[in-house]
Amino acid sequence: xxxxxxxxxxxxxxxxxxxxxxxxxxxxxxxxxxxxxxxxxxxxxxxxxxxxxxxxxxxxxxxxxxxxxxxxxxxxxxxxxxxxxxxxxxxxxxxxxxxxxxxxxxxxxxxxxxxxxxxxxxxxxxxxxxxxxxxxxxxxxxxxxxxxxxxxxxxxxxxxxxxxxxxxxxxxxxxxxxxxxxxxxxxxxxxxxxxxxxxxxxxxxxxxxxxxxxxxxxxxxxxxxxxxxxxxxxxxxxxxxxxxxxxxxxxxxxxxxxxxxxxxxxxxxxxxxxxxxxxxxxxxxxxxxxxxxxxxxxxxxxxxxxxxxxxxxxxxxxxxxxxxxxxxxxxxxxxxxxxxxxxxxxxxxxxxxxxxxxxxxxxxxxxxxxxxxxxxxxxxxxxxxxxxxxxxxxxxxxxxxxxxxxxxxxxxxxxxxxxxxxxxxxxxxxxxxxxxxxxxxxxxxxxxxxxxxxxxxxxxxxxxxxxxxxxxxxxxxxxxxxxxxxxx
DNA sequence: ATGTGC
Numbered sequence: 002x003x004x005x006x007x008x009x010x011x012x013x014x015x016x017x018x019x020x021x022x023x024x025x026x027x028x029x030x031x032x033x034x035x036x037x038x039x040x041x042x043x044x045x046x047x048x049x050x051x052x053x054x055x056x057x058x059x060x061x062x063x064x065x066x067x068x069x070x071x072x073x074x075x076x077x078x079x080x081x082x083x084x085x086x087x088x089x090x091x092x093x094x095x096x097x098x099x100x101x102x103x104x105x106x107x108x109x110x111x112x113x114x115x116x117x118x119x120x121x122x123x124x125x126x127x128x129x130x131x132x133x134x135x136x137x138x139x140x141x142x143x144x145x146x147x148x149x150x151x152x153x154x155x156x157x158x159x160x161x162x163x164x165x166x167x168x169x170x171x172x173x174x175x176x177x178x179x180x181x182x183x184x185x186x187x188x189x190x191x192x193x194x195x196x197x198x199x200x201x202x203x204x205x206x207x208x209x210x211x212x213x214x215x216x217x218x219x220x221x222x223x224x225x226x227x228x229x230x231x232x233x234x235x236x237x238x239x240x241x242x243x244x245x246x247x248x249x250x251x252x253x254x255x256x257x258x259x260x261x262x263x264x265x266x267x268x269x270x271x272x273x274x275x276x277x278x279x280x281x282x283x284x285x286x287x288x289x290x291x292x293x294x295x296x297x298x299x300x301x302x303x304x305x306x307x308x309x310x311x312x313x314x315x316x317x318x319x320x321x322x323x324x325x326x327x328x329x330x331x332x333x334x335x336x337x338x339x340x341x342x343x344x345x346x347x348x349x350x351x352x353x354x355x356x357x358x359x360x361x362x363x364x365x366x367x368x369x370x371x372x373x374x375x376x377x378x379x380x381x382x383x384x385x386x387x388x389x390x391x392x393x394x395x396x397x398x399x400x401x402x403x404x405x406x407x408x409x410x411x412x413x414x415x416x417x418x419x420x421x422x423x424x425x426x427x428x429x430x431x432x433x434x435x436x437x438x439x440x441x442x443x444x445x446x447x448x449x450x451x452x453x454x455x456x457x458x459x460x461x462x463x464x465x466x467x468x469x470x471x472x473x474x475x476x477x478x479x480x481x482x483x484x485x486x487x488x489x
Numbered sequence: 490a491t492g493t494g495c
Contacts (some may be wrong), residue, residue, distance in 0.1 A: 077490095078490095080490095101490075102490050102491070103490040103491080106490070139490055139491075139492070139493075141492080198491095198492075207490075207491085208490080208491080208493090209490055209491080209493095210490080211490080242490070246490090246491085247491065247492070249490085250490065251490095251491090253490095254491090258495095295493095337490090419493095425494045
């Protein structure tokens with residue numbers, strides 16, 4: 002008996018098992034491509050170039066097992082957003098397009114001991130104060146304006162710098178992926194132009210889908226893990242989503258151009274120039290890895306400064322020290338990174354550049370890289386939905402190492418382009434509706450951004466999370482709903 | 490995502 006299939010254009014995907022669809026290996030593909038999705042999500046994923054892109058990815062040297070597209074996947078630069086590609090770190094390659102322009106775009110969630118009742122009636126004061134005190138929008142203006150030495154220190158040391166300079170407490174570091182610092186960072190490999198763009202953006206949200214949202218926990222699905230994460234129903238939490246701003250963007254661009262010029266032989270083997278990659282062991286592979294890790298550190302500092310500023314805003318609005326409100330970092334996860342990780346492939350251990358672009362690390366319980374506080378339950382995974390839908394907290398699932406190199410989805414995933422969104426929605430109407438129907442208060446620098454990020458431009462986050470949970474790569478722990486939101 | 494272009 003043959004498996005169910007899904008046909009789109011000239012491609013036939015075979016269902017390997019529930020929620021696992023495979024593009025068979027043909028031609029110059031080095032491995033099959035896999036899409037992890039329900040049929041409804043696969044339908045949406047087929048609407049743009051995602052399937053073509055995830056298939057193209059299988060041509061990269063050193064790609065291991067499968068190229069994988071997550072349930073929230075959509076088209077990106079060369080490599081889909083929602084893609085995972087594990088490329089051999091000895092005889093494979095590293096590809097900036099498979100990390101993304103916004104290096105270490107990511108999210109962090111901060112707990113509080115406030116309840117929704119404590120915040121009701123203060124929503125407008127809170128959203129106004131956050132909007133005034135947390136820099137957002139395109140261009141410059143951050144919480145810290147740094148000189149050259151300081152930028153280098155931030156690039157080298159990440160959240161460790163923030164702790165030493167009064168923007169973090171020591172405990173914050175322990176609740177970040179990689180403890181908020183990549184040792185392999187090499188600031189000397191980040192261009193002067195990138196540093197100049199970053200120096201006045203340290204502690205700034207940026208634009209697009211980046212936001213800061215105050216939320217209330219509406220459901221805890223798993224009491225044991227919920228308790229380990231310090232989450233309970235009706236509790237207020239804060240979610241921060243942003244990345245490495247102009248510094249990361251410039252770094253990606255710098256290395257794409259260098260790699261295209263230097264490694265044309267490899268480029269010519271690939272079906273899409275946007276997948277440009279540097280062979281493992283080459284000078285540019287080392288340089289990009291050092292620079293990317295530096296940009297990763299920059300993004301962690303960025304989210305840290307915004308979180309610490311949020312503590313100060315809450316102190317003013319609720320007239321209490323933040324420690325008394327127990328405003329502790331739950332966890333900070335990266336969405337756009339590559340990392341040398343050791344994985345079991347067949348019966349051997351191999352070192353791989355695991356590229357996660359619009360995908361979240363989701364290590365299960367017991368993994369030595371899960372912070373001690375969560376080691377018995379698994380790594381927290383934070384999945385932001387749209388500003389009308391709320392978000393999820395998951396924990397790394399038991400099957401993630403076998404199926405996805407320890408990864409799951411990163412959000413709801415776009416349904417339509419930004420241009421299309423602006424034709425469908427008007428920012429002011431979206432804001433009015435959210436406030437009238439759901440008591441969600443949104444404040445943004447630009448109405449166009451609100452239209453581009455309207456709830457209707459996103460896939461159904463409940464469906465994305467259902468697939469992750471049923472696959473056992475990231476298990477449902479809690480759900481949140483927006484209270485107020487600021488964006489660029 | 491982005492001093493909204495390659």
